[in-house]
Amino acid sequence: MKLSIITILTGLLTSSTVFADEIPLSTSSALQNQWTGFYAGMNVGRGQADATMEFSGAGWWDFFGVGGVTNFDAGGASFGLQAGYNHQFSNNIVAGIEASYNTSSISQTIPSQFFPALDTFNVEVKNYWTVAGRLGYVMNKALVYGSAGFAGASVSSTAFDVTRSDTSVVDHTGVVMGVGFEYMVNPTLIFGLDYKHMDLGSKTHLSNLSTCGVCSVGDNRNVNVTVDTLSATVKFKF
Numbered sequence: 001m002k003l004s005i006i007t008i009l010t011g012l013l014t015s016s017t018v019f020a021d022e023i024p025l026s027t028s029s030a031l032q033n034q035w036t037g038f039y040a041g042m043n044v045g046r047g048q049a050d051a052t053m054e055f056s057g058a059g060w061w062d063f064f065g066v067g068g069v070t071n072f073d074a075g076g077a078s079f080g081l082q083a084g085y086n087h088q089f090s091n092n093i094v095a096g097i098e099a100s101y102n103t104s105s106i107s108q109t110i111p112s113q114f115f116p117a118l119d120t121f122n123v124e125v126k127n128y129w130t131v132a133g134r135l136g137y138v139m140n141k142a143l144v145y146g147s148a149g150f151a152g153a154s155v156s157s158t159a160f161d162v163t164r165s166d167t168s169v170v171d172h173t174g175v176v177m178g179v180g181f182e183y184m185v186n187p188t189l190i191f192g193l194d195y196k197h198m199d200l201g202s203k204t205h206l207s208n209l210s211t212c213g214v215c216s217v218g219d220n221r222n223v224n225v226t227v228d229t230l231s232a233t234v235k236f237k238f
Contacts, residue, residue: 034140034187035094035143037085037086037237038083038084039236040083040238041190041233041234041235042079043078043079043231044232046075046229046230047106047125048106048228049072049108051223052071053121053123055067055218055221056218059217059219060214061112061119062218063114070110070121076104076125077105078128079103079104081100082098082233084099084134092137092138093137093138094137094138095135095136096134097131097132101127103126104127106124106227107122107123107125108123112159118161118162119160120160121157123156123157123158123223123225125225125227128152128227129151132147132176134180142181144180144181145179145180145181147178148176148177148178149176150173151176151199152174153225154171155170155171155225156169164213165212166215166219167211170203172200172203173200174199174200176196176199178196181193190233190235190236194230194233195231196227198226198228202224204220205220207220207221
């Protein structure tokens with residue numbers, strides 16, 4: 001599943017317009033401040049990771065120097081928790097901050113381009129976190145927002161053949177940007193849809209010489225990862 005930013009934005013804006021048309025406007029102080037406060041909740045969704053793996057060269061897994069880049073289009077489910085704080089201003093602007101932690105099954109295994117009949121390569125995003133500021137606009141019970149901040153993930157890269165495997169797990173860090181839509185069912189319950197794009201950068205994954213046996217420093221690999229997620233959220237305001 002390749003997530004489309006344009007499709008997501010169109011859906012969010014269309015949903016917010018429909019909800020806004022159905023909600024009568026009010027100038028009461030209760031409605032003006034209904035989004036202010038702390039909240040916590042959970043999310044479930046789908047993630048897609050674009051990743052590349054490039055060996056250092058002259059190693060076991062790249063045929064002793066052939067080289068080349070392996071491209072991954074990994075997908076999987078995600079589940080997590082989030083918490084944050086919003087402040088609603090008198091002009092219907094909402095500003096806040098939110099932190100999240102998620103586990104995921106975003107993974108793909110593909111044949112090696114060097115020995116496709118014998119070797120396979122795998123990339124997996126095992127978990128990820130975000131800390132982001134949010135800025136949005138309120139239409140009474142509906143909120144449309146954008147977000148930006150920092151992100152990190154635990155990324156695993158593995159090379160297999162019929163006799164051995166070589167796995168490295170590295171913490172990647174980077175930035176996150178996103179958009180979202182939320183609807184306040186009642187003063188304590190909020191449902192939403194959230195899209196995030198995380199650029200987690202490139203890190204060197206060191207070969208595990210103790211398990212691979214014949215591996216060398218040439219089997220170290222640079223792994224570059226970006227992740228897109230689309231999640232349904234439920235939040236409890238208190």
